[in-house]
Amino acid sequence: MAKKVIYPVIAMIGIAAASGAAWWYQNKSQPAANALIGAAAAKPPAVDVAKVAVTRLIDDTQAVGSLRSRQGVVLRPEVSGRVTQLNFRDGDHVRKGQLLVQLDDQLPLAQVQQSRAELSIAVDNHVRNKDLVAQSFISQRTVEESAANLEVAQAKLALSLATAARLKIVAPFDGIAGIRVVNVGDYLKDGADIVNIEDIEAVLVDFRLPERFQSKVKKGQTAAINLDALPGARFVAIIQAVDPLIDANGRSVGVRGCIDNRQLLLRPGMFARVTVAFGERDKAKVIPEEAIVPLGGKSYVIRLKPGAAAGSRLSQRVEVKLGIRQPGRVEILEGLDEGDTVVTAGQQRIQRDGTEVSVMDLPRPVAASQAQGQAEAAPVSAPATSGTGTVAAKPLQGPNPCLARRY
Numbered sequence: 001m002a003k004k005v006i007y008p009v010i011a012m013i014g015i016a017a018a019s020g021a022a023w024w025y026q027n028k029s030q031p032a033a034n035a036l037i038g039a040a041a042a043k044p045p046a047v048d049v050a051k052v053a054v055t056r057l058i059d060d061t062q063a064v065g066s067l068r069s070r071q072g073v074v075l076r077p078e079v080s081g082r083v084t085q086l087n088f089r090d091g092d093h094v095r096k097g098q099l100l101v102q103l104d105d106q107l108p109l110a111q112v113q114q115s116r117a118e119l120s121i122a123v124d125n126h127v128r129n130k131d132l133v134a135q136s137f138i139s140q141r142t143v144e145e146s147a148a149n150l151e152v153a154q155a156k157l158a159l160s161l162a163t164a165a166r167l168k169i170v171a172p173f174d175g176i177a178g179i180r181v182v183n184v185g186d187y188l189k190d191g192a193d194i195v196n197i198e199d200i201e202a203v204l205v206d207f208r209l210p211e212r213f214q215s216k217v218k219k220g221q222t223a224a225i226n227l228d229a230l231p232g233a234r235f236v237a238i239i240q241a242v243d244p245l246i247d248a249n250g251r252s253v254g255v256r257g258c259i260d261n262r263q264l265l266l267r268p269g270m271f272a273r274v275t276v277a278f279g280e281r282d283k284a285k286v287i288p289e290e291a292i293v294p295l296g297g298k299s300y301v302i303r304l305k306p307g308a309a310a311g312s313r314l315s316q317r318v319e320v321k322l323g324i325r326q327p328g329r330v331e332i333l334e335g336l337d338e339g340d341t342v343v344t345a346g347q348q349r350i351q352r353d354g355t356e357v358s359v360m361d362l363p364r365p366v367a368a369s370q371a372q373g374q375a376e377a378a379p380v381s382a383p384a385t386s387g388t389g390t391v392a393a394k395p396l397q398g399p400n401p402c403l404a405r406r407y
Helices: 002-042 106-134 140-165 366-376
Strands: 046-051 053-075 081-086 099-103 168-170 175-177 195-210 222-227 235-247 252-260 271-288 293-295 298-306 313-326 329-334 341-345 356-359
Touching: 053 175, 053 252, 053 313, 106 140, 195 235, 195 271, 222 252, 271 341
Parallel strands: 046 356
Antiparallel strands: 046 341, 053 195, 053 271, 081 099, 099 168, 175 195, 195 252, 222 235, 222 271, 235 252, 271 329, 293 298, 298 313, 298 341, 313 329, 313 356
16 A cells, blocks of 8 residues: 555656656756857848849730742632643742643634624624715615624623633742642532742741730831741841731730741741840849849838948848839839949848848849840840841842732
8 A cells, every 4th residue: 555655656756756857957057058049140141132233125925827929829710621732830930920720721712713703793893884875875774883883793702802811820929839739631610729839039928926016116116036846047137017916815926027038048938936036235233133022012022231340231122113023133213323232132031221231142143144244135126237147158139029019
């Protein structure tokens, strides 16, 4: 019985001893912890910074498009007939009005000959009747009938000539013939495909831009064209038209440009990457985009200013007005000056204005930032001598075909 009483007493004594030891240890270590916390609070928060750089900045946007011929058509006969002549070869340059395909015209030519004979008779009869009516041998009515017969004969000849002409298929404009799908002897029905003719002395590039750019893009502006099929080549397109209709599905506006292709390096159907420049500023102030702190629909940055102590930096929140955005950087229109230092990382450590901070990384030199900005913002509106960038082998002669208006 005594043993049963001793065990609980011993357990209670052990618990009391452990509680006392824990209380003593806690009170002993608390001053040291408070000292560490105070030291950490006294140390200024560390931040990354960058300086406001001045560089040349281009307001541009990118899009994708497709190339197409300035003029293109698939030749098709208006009437049925058998092919008797093919006066071109695949890929030949053809001239406007050149006879390309001749269909069998024996019957129409015979009708033309018959109409000419009838016209000759009608002319003779009418001349003879005019002489006779002058001598009062016939009535005026007979002369009028012969005049009507003459007009009918003239109309029959014109009809037969038009019928025969429809059997001759000519080139509607200067261009390059494609690959024909018919041979001599084939019987063609009206509307059957024969060959395509493409005018690619100048090629068109069609692309679409978001509707917010519809007030910026104008006729006569230039755009840089890069093609995956011709790596390293750079072409310049002159914007010829802007569609007045906004696409309701994609909320975009159609734009058409023209590229000088007298060297025939481009082909319709190519995929194109288009860069349209709307404007250029030589002295634009830019900062890294991570320095921007959005708050309540406005944009702020934390600018550093010298403190009272030597080498100290104090924080100051400044509202800024943003301009052009580019990957990794943003233009500042108002709020900052050239050379100002802004915080790019660690803004969450700064609770209020006037907080002293320590700079972890020094900002890049302004000169280096300007060189990089100029390299990234190479002008896209300056055409090469030939209009084809590095691909051009020799200067082109004559006026730019994109400047000659054709329908």
